[in-house]
Amino acid sequence: xxxxxxxxxxxxxxxxxxxxxxxxxxxxxxxxxxxxxxxxxxxxxxxxxxxxxxxxxxxxxxxxxxxxxxxxxxxxxxxxxxxxxxxxxxxxxxxxxxxxxxxxxxxxxxxxxxxxxxxxxxxxxxxxxxxxxxxxxxxxxxxxxxxxxxxxxxxxxxxxxxxxxxxxxxxxxxxxxxxxxxxxxxxxxxxxxxxxxxxxxxxxxxxxxxxxxxxxxxxxxxxxxxxxxxxxxxxxxxxxxxxxxxxxxxxxxxxxxxxxxxxxxxxxxxxxxxxxxxxxxxxxxxxxxxxxxxxxxxxxxxxxxxxxxxxxxxxxxxxxxxxxxxxxxxxxxxxxxxxxxxxxxxxxxxxxxxxxxxxxxxxxxxxxxxxxxxxxxxxxxxxxxxxxxxxxxxxxxxxxxxxxxxxxxxxxxxxxxxxxxxxxxxxxxxxxxxxxxxxxxxxxxxxxxxxxxxxxxxxxxxxxxxxxxxxxxxxxxxxxxxxxxxxxxxxxxxxxxxxxxxxxxxxxxxxxxxxxxxxxxxxxxxxxxxxxxxxxxxxxxxxxxxxxxxxxxxxxxxxxxxxxxxxxxxxxxxxxxxxxxxxxxxxxxxxxxxxxxxxxxxxxxxxxxxxxxxxxxxxxxxxxxxxxxxxxxxxxxxxxxxxxxxxxxxxxxxxxxxxxxxxxxxxxxxxxxxxxxxxxxxxxxxxxxxxxxxxxxxxxxxxxxxxxxxxxxxxxxxxxxxxxxxxxxxxxxxxxxxxxxxxxxxxxxxxxxxxxxxxxxxxxxxxxxxxxxxxxxxxxxxxxxxxxxxxxxxxxxxxxxxxxxxxxxxxxxxxxxxxxxxxxxxxxxxxxxxxxxxxxx
Numbered sequence: 001x002x003x004x005x006x007x008x009x010x011x012x013x014x015x016x017x018x019x020x021x022x023x024x025x026x027x028x029x030x031x032x033x034x035x036x037x038x039x040x041x042x043x044x045x046x047x048x049x050x051x052x053x054x055x056x057x058x059x060x061x062x063x064x065x066x067x068x069x070x071x072x073x074x075x076x077x078x079x080x081x082x083x084x085x086x087x088x089x090x091x092x093x094x095x096x097x098x099x100x101x102x103x104x105x106x107x108x109x110x111x112x113x114x115x116x117x118x119x120x121x122x123x124x125x126x127x128x129x130x131x132x133x134x135x136x137x138x139x140x141x142x143x144x145x146x147x148x149x150x151x152x153x154x155x156x157x158x159x160x161x162x163x164x165x166x167x168x169x170x171x172x173x174x175x176x177x178x179x180x181x182x183x184x185x186x187x188x189x190x191x192x193x194x195x196x197x198x199x200x201x202x203x204x205x206x207x208x209x210x211x212x213x214x215x216x217x218x219x220x221x222x223x224x225x226x227x228x229x230x231x232x233x234x235x236x237x238x239x240x241x242x243x244x245x246x247x248x249x250x251x252x253x254x255x256x257x258x259x260x261x262x263x264x265x266x267x268x269x270x271x272x273x274x275x276x277x278x279x280x281x282x283x284x285x286x287x288x289x290x291x292x293x294x295x296x297x298x299x300x301x302x303x304x305x306x307x308x309x310x311x312x313x314x315x316x317x318x319x320x321x322x323x324x325x326x327x328x329x330x331x332x333x334x335x336x337x338x339x340x341x342x343x344x345x346x347x348x349x350x351x352x353x354x355x356x357x358x359x360x361x362x363x364x365x366x367x368x369x370x371x372x373x374x375x376x377x378x379x380x381x382x383x384x385x386x387x388x389x390x391x392x393x394x395x396x397x398x399x400x401x402x403x404x405x406x407x408x409x410x411x412x413x414x415x416x417x418x419x420x421x422x423x424x425x426x427x428x429x430x431x432x433x434x435x436x437x438x439x440x441x442x443x444x445x446x447x448x449x450x451x452x453x454x455x456x457x458x459x460x461x462x463x464x465x466x467x468x469x470x471x472x473x474x475x476x477x478x479x480x481x482x483x484x485x486x487x488x489x490x491x492x493x494x495x496x497x498x499x500x501x502x503x504x505x506x507x508x509x510x511x512x513x514x515x516x517x518x519x520x521x522x523x524x525x526x527x528x529x530x531x532x533x534x535x536x537x538x539x540x541x542x543x544x545x546x547x548x549x550x551x552x553x554x555x556x557x558x559x560x561x562x563x564x565x566x567x568x569x570x571x572x573x574x575x576x577x578x579x580x581x582x583x584x585x586x587x588x589x590x591x592x593x594x595x596x597x598x599x600x601x602x603x604x605x606x607x608x609x610x611x612x613x614x615x616x617x618x619x620x621x622x623x624x625x626x627x628x629x630x631x632x633x634x635x636x637x638x639x640x641x642x643x644x645x646x647x648x649x650x651x652x653x654x655x656x657x658x659x660x661x662x663x664x665x666x667x668x669x670x671x672x673x674x675x676x677x678x679x680x681x682x683x684x685x686x687x688x689x690x691x692x693x694x695x696x697x698x699x700x701x702x703x704x705x706x707x708x709x710x711x712x713x714x715x716x717x718x719x720x721x722x723x724x725x726x727x728x729x730x731x732x733x734x735x736x737x738x739x740x741x742x743x744x745x746x747x748x749x750x751x752x753x754x755x756x757x758x759x760x761x762x763x764x765x766x767x768x769x770x771x772x773x774x775x776x777x778x779x780x781x782x783x784x785x786x787x788x789x790x791x792x793x794x795x796x797x798x799x800x801x802x803x804x805x806x807x808x809x810x811x812x813x814x815x816x817x818x819x820x821x822x823x824x825x826x827x828x829x830x831x832x833x834x835x836x837x838x839x840x841x
Contacts, residue, residue, distance in 0.1 A: 038347050045343035046351035048221065049092055049334050053079075053352060054359060055227040056333070056382070058244060058367070059375035060095040063161055064103040066112060066326055068244055069252055071095050072360040073325030079353020082316035082328060087308030088284035089301055089346035090291065092334035093316055095326040097382045098149075098279045099272070101156045102416050103326055106268055108172055109260070112324075116255035118265065119321030119328075122272035126314030129273075135281055135306035144400035145407050145423040146282060147391040149275075152411025152419055154386025157379060164376035167192035167241075174412050191239040192373035195230045199377040202226035221337070223378055230374035242372045246364050254324045271417040276329040280313045281306055283330030290339045300344060300823065300832065333382070403427045436460050438484070440468050449473075451480045459490035469498045475506040482511065512633065639675060646676045653679040656707040658700075658786075659719035660686040660726070664814050667719075679707045685726030685782070686718055687748040688789040697748070701793065708795040708805065716790060719810040720783040727752075727778045751789070752782035764829040766811075766820060783809040783822065784829045 053075050061071030078093030086093070106115040129135070159177045160170040167189025171177045206222040208214070234241065258265050284304040291297050309330075316328040338348055359367070395404040406426045410419030438455035449472045453465065472478050480495070499509045653676060659665055661682045671678065681703045688704075689697040707713045720727075729742075730749050755761055756778055763771075764780035771777040787809055790796055799805035809822030811831045820831035 038351070039344050041342040041344050042348040042351065045338050045341035045348040046355060048219075048341040049338050049348065049352040050355040050359075051224040052221045052334055052337055053092070053094055053331075053356060055223050055370070055375065055378055056097075056331075057095050057356070058370065059379040059382075060097060060100055061326060062164075062372060062375050063097075063100045063157060063379045064326065065107050066103065066115070067253065067324070068246055069360065070112075070324060070326045072356055073323050074320045074328050076353045076356045076360065077316050077320035077323065077325055078328040078331075079349050079351075079356060081319050082312045082330075083346050083349030083353060084312070085308070085315050086312030086346070087305030087310075088287055088330070089304075090335065090338050090343050090349070091280075091284050091287045091304070091309070091330045092338050092349050092352060093280065093313065093328050093330050094334065096276075096279060096329040096331045097157060097379065097386065098153050099275055099327045099329060100379075100383075101153050101411070102271055102275055104160075105415065106272075109264070110258070110268070112253055113256035114258045114260060114265075116253075116321045116324055117258040118268045118272055119326070120255055120318050121258070121265075121269045121321075122276060122327065123314040123317030123319075123321060125269060125273040126277055126310055126317060128314075129277065130307050130310035130314060133307045135277075135310045141278060141424075142400065142403060142427045143391075144395045144398075144403040145420060145427060146278060147388065147395060148404040148407025148423055149411055149416065149420055150279075151387045151391070151404070152408040153416065154383040155408070155412050157383030157386070161376040161380035161383065165192065165196040165373055165380060167373070189241070191234075191241040192371070195234055195239070195241065195371045195373045196377035198233060199226045199230045199374045200381060202229050203378070203381050227370060227374050227378060230377075231370045234371050234374075235369055239371075244368050244370045244372065244375070246368055252324050255322050267417065271415075272327055274420065275416060276313060276317065276327055277310060280309060280330035283332050283335055284309050286332060287330075287335050287339065290336060297339075297344065400427070400430070403430060438464070440464050442468050442471060447477070449476050449478045451478060452483065453481065454483045456484050457482065457487040457491040459488055462490050462494050465491065466494055466498070469495075469502075472502070472507075474502070477508045477510070478502065479510045479512060512637075643675055651676055651679070651711065653677055653707075653711055654714050655679065656681065656704065656711075656713045656716040657719065658682075658686055658688065658703075658716065660684065660721055660724060662721060662724065662814075665719070665721055665812060670812055670819060679703075679711060679713060684742070684745060685724060685730075685749055686720050686786065687726075687745070687782075688718065688786040689748045690751075690789045691793050704790070704793050705795050708793075708799050712804070714804070715806040715808055716796070717808040717810050718783050718786045718790065719812060720779045721812045722776060722779060722814050724775070724779050724782075727782060728775050731774060731778060749782060752778060752785040755785050756781040762829065764822075764831065767823075767830050767832040780811055780829075780831060783811060783831075787822075 054072075057071035057075040058068055059071075061068045064070075075094040078095075082091075082093035103115060106118055110118070156174050159174050163170040163177060163180070163184055166184050168180075168184045168187065171180055203222050203226045206225050207218055209217050233239075234243075284306060288303050291301050291303075313328065313330070320326065320328045334352075338352075341348075343349075392401070392404070395401050403423055403426050407419050407423030410422040412419070414422070435456050435458060438453060438457060438461040440454075440461065441452045443450055443452075451468055451472070453461075455461075457465070469480075495511070499511075502509050655678050657667055657671070657678045658681045659667060661684050667678060667680055668674065681700060683700065687700075689700055691701055704716070707716070726746060726749060730746055730753050733743070733746070756763070763777060764784045765771065766780070771780060787807055790807060791800065796805065796807075800807070809829075809831070811820040811822075812818070813820070819834045821834055823830050823832045
C-alpha cells in the first residue's frame with residue numbers, strides 16, 4: 001500500500017502530466033473540439049420511426065380529406081424542424097390522429113389553402129405562447145379533459161374510417177356517419193373489406209407471435225407489416241380497389257390567404273393551437289417518463305424544456321402550413337417507438353424526417369400501390385386505441401368520470417373546441433361541489449372521541465363542524481383528524497375557539513391529519529392567541545402546502561423549546577432549541593415542553609421516564625424518542641397501508657443500492673424511493689470485496705447473492721460520495737502499525753488506489769470539470785473498481801449474461817447536493833450530472 005501512496009507523490013514526468021488533469025474546482029473545464037457525430041443507435045431508431053410514420057402519415061391525410069402529400073410534408077417538417085428546435089429531444093412530431101377531426105372540419109368549411117393558412121397562424125400563436133413561457137400552464141388542464149378529448153377524437157375517426165373500410169365514403173359528422181351506416185353495410189365492397197380485414201389481422205397478430213422468432217419479428221413495426229402485407233396481396237391478386245394517388249409535386253397546393261369570417265378563422269386558429277399544444281406538451285411529459293425508466297439515457301438526455309418544445313412545435317407548424325402540410329404535433333406512438341428503439345439524441349428524429357423526404361421524392365411508384373382501405377383500417381385501429389380503458393379506470397378511480405364522459409360526448413357530437421370548453425365547465429363545477437361538500441363524522445372508541453373531517457374545510461363547513469364539536473362531552477379527550485389539504489381562516493378560528501373552550505373545561509384535544517403539519521407556539525401563547533401565520537407549516541408529504549393549528553394537550557401551552565424538525569423539510573442535524581440535558585424538576589432551565597402530570601400519551605417524546613422502561617432517557621434517547629413520536633404522529637398514517645401490503649406480500653425491491661455508511665447519505669432522499677424500493681447495503685467506503693479470496697467478506701457477498709438470486713433485483717448501484725473518510729484514510733495510510741478492524745476492512749480499497757496510480761488506465765472523471773483533488777479522484781475511481789469486483793461474483797455474472805441485471809455507478813457530491821451517474825464515452829469512465837436540466841424545464 002505504501003508503494004501506491006508514494007507513486008502519487010513522486011515527481012516523475014508521467015505523474016506530473018497526470019496531475020495537471022486536476023484543475024481548481026472553480027476554473028472552467030478545458031475546451032474540447034466539437035464535431036458532429038451521429039450515433040449508430042440514432043440511425044437504427046430513425047429507421048424504425050420512419051417505417052411507422054410513413055403509413056400513418058398517409059392514413060391521417062386520407063382521414064382528413066387533405067391531399068396525401070400533406071401528410072408527408074407534415075412528417076418531414078415535424079422531424080426536421082421540431083426535431084431540431086424542440087425542447088424534448090426524443091419526441092417525434094408529425095401529423096397526429098388527435099388533429100384529424102379538427103383538420104377535416106377546417107377543410108370541409110374553408111378549403112385546403114385556407115386550412116394551411118390556419119396552420120401557419122396556429123404556429124405563430126404557439127411561438128407567442130412559448131415566448132411568454134406559459135407551457136407549464138397548459139399542463140394545468142385536467143387529465144380527464146385531455147383523455148376525454150382524445151377519446152372523442154378516436155370515436156370520430158373510427159366511425160368515419162369504417163365507411164372507407166366497407167368501401168364507401170364518410171359523411172361530414174359522426175351522427176351522419178351513424179345514420180348512413182345501415183345503407184353502407186347493405187352495399188359492401190368485398191375487395192376493400194378483405195384488405196381491411198387483412199390489415200387489422202396483421203396489426204393484431206404480429207406483436208403476439210411467441211418465441212424467439214416473434215422477438216425478432218417484432219423489431220419490424222406492425223403498422224408497416226400490415227400495410228405492406230395488404231399492398232402485396234392486392235398487387236398479386238389483381239383486386240380492383242381504390243389506391244393511393246399522389247399527384248405531381250408541381251401541382252401541390254400551398255397555403256393561401258385565409259378566406260372566411262374573421263371570428264370563424266380565429267376560432268379555428270384557437271382550436272388548432274390548443275389541440276396541437278396540449279397534445280405536444282403531454283407527449284413531452286410522457287417521453288420524460290419513458291426516459292426516466294432508463295437511468296443511462298436520462299443522464300444523457302435530461303428532462304424536456306417545455307417552453308422550447310412549444311417554440312419548436314410552432315416553427316414546425318409554420319413550415320408545414322406554408323408548404324401545404326397538415327398541422328404538426330408530438331405523436332405518442334412514434335415517440336415511444338423512438339425511445340424503445342434506443343435513440344440517444346435528437347438526431348434520430350431529424351434523420352426520420354430526412355427519410356420521409358427521400359421517400360416522398362423517390363418512392364412515389366411504390367406508395368401508389370397501397371390500397372386506401374388498408375390505410376383506413378390502420379387509422380381506424382389508431383382511433384379505437386385512443387379510447388383507452390386504462391384512462392377510463394384512472395378517471396373512475398379519481399371520481400372524474402363525469403368530466404371524461406361529458407368531454408368525450410361533446411367532442412363527438414359538437415366538435416373539439418366545444419367539447420373541451422364543456423369539459424372545462426363541468427370540471428370547474430365538480431371542483432366547486434367537492435369544495436363545498438365536506439363530510440364530518442363523530443364516534444367514540446374506548447373513552448376517546450374522534451371527529452373525522454373528510455374534504456376541504458372552508459367557511460361553508462363551519463356550521464356543521466361547530467355543531468359536531470359541541471356534541472362532544474366536556475372534560476373528555478378528543479382527537480380531531482383533518483383529512484384534507486386546505487383549511488381557510490374561518491374554519492381555523494372555529495377550531496381554535498372550540499379547542500380553547502374545551503381545554504378550559506378540563507378536556508384535552510389533539511389535532512392530527514394526513515396533511516397537517518405541527519408547529520408549536522411561542523411561550524405563553526395558547527388557543528386563540530395564536531394566528532394562522534404562527535402555526536402554519538409547509539410539509540412536503542403530499543406535495544401541498546397546508547396550514548394547520550398547533551397540537552396541544554390540556555393545560556399544556558407548547559413552547560419554543562420544542563422540536564421543530566418535520567419530515568422532508570429542511571433540517572440541521574435535528575439541532576432543535578430544546579436543551580441537551582434536562583436539570584432536575586423545578587430547577588431553572590428545565591424544559592418547558594415536558595408534559596404536565598397525567599397528560600402524557602403513548603408515543604409522546606418527553607424527557608421523563610421512557611415508556612416501558614421506568615428510566616430517564618438521556619439526550620440521545622430523548623432525541624430518538626422524539627423522532628419516533630414524530631414518525632408515529634405524522635408519517636405512520638401515510639405509509640401504514642403500503643407497509644401493510646408489503647408485510648403481506650413480502651419485499652420486491654427492484655434495485656440493490658450499495659453505498660457508504662456516511663451519515664450524510666440519505667439513500668431514500670437522493671433516490672426519491674420509498675418502502676420496498678431499495679435493498680440497501682452500507683459499509684465504510686462502499687466497498688465490494690472480491691469473491692473467492694481469503695480477504696473476501698461474507699456479509700457483502702451474502703447480500704449480493706440474496707438480492708440477485710432470491711429478490712431478483714434488476715439493477716445494482718454502487719454509490720460513492722465526496723469527502724469520503726475511507727478514501728482519505730487510504731491515501732494517508734502508512735505501512736506497519738496495529739491492524740485494527742478498520743485497517744483490515746480498508747484493504748479491500750487497495751485495488752482502487754492501485755488503479756488510480758496505474759498510468760495505463762484512463763482516470764475516471766466528472767463531466768464538465770476535473771476532480772477537485774486526489775480524494776475526489778479516488779472516490780470516483782473506487783466506484784469503477786468496485787463495479788469490477790461486483791462482476792466477479794458468480795450470481796452477478798450469471799444475471800449479466802442472461803440480460804436480467806444492470807450495473808450502475810453513482811457519485812454524490814454532498815456539498816453541492818448533486819448526483820452523477822457513470823456513463824461510457826469512447827472507453828472512458830465519465831460521471832455525468834443528473835438533474836441539472838430539470839432546473840430550466
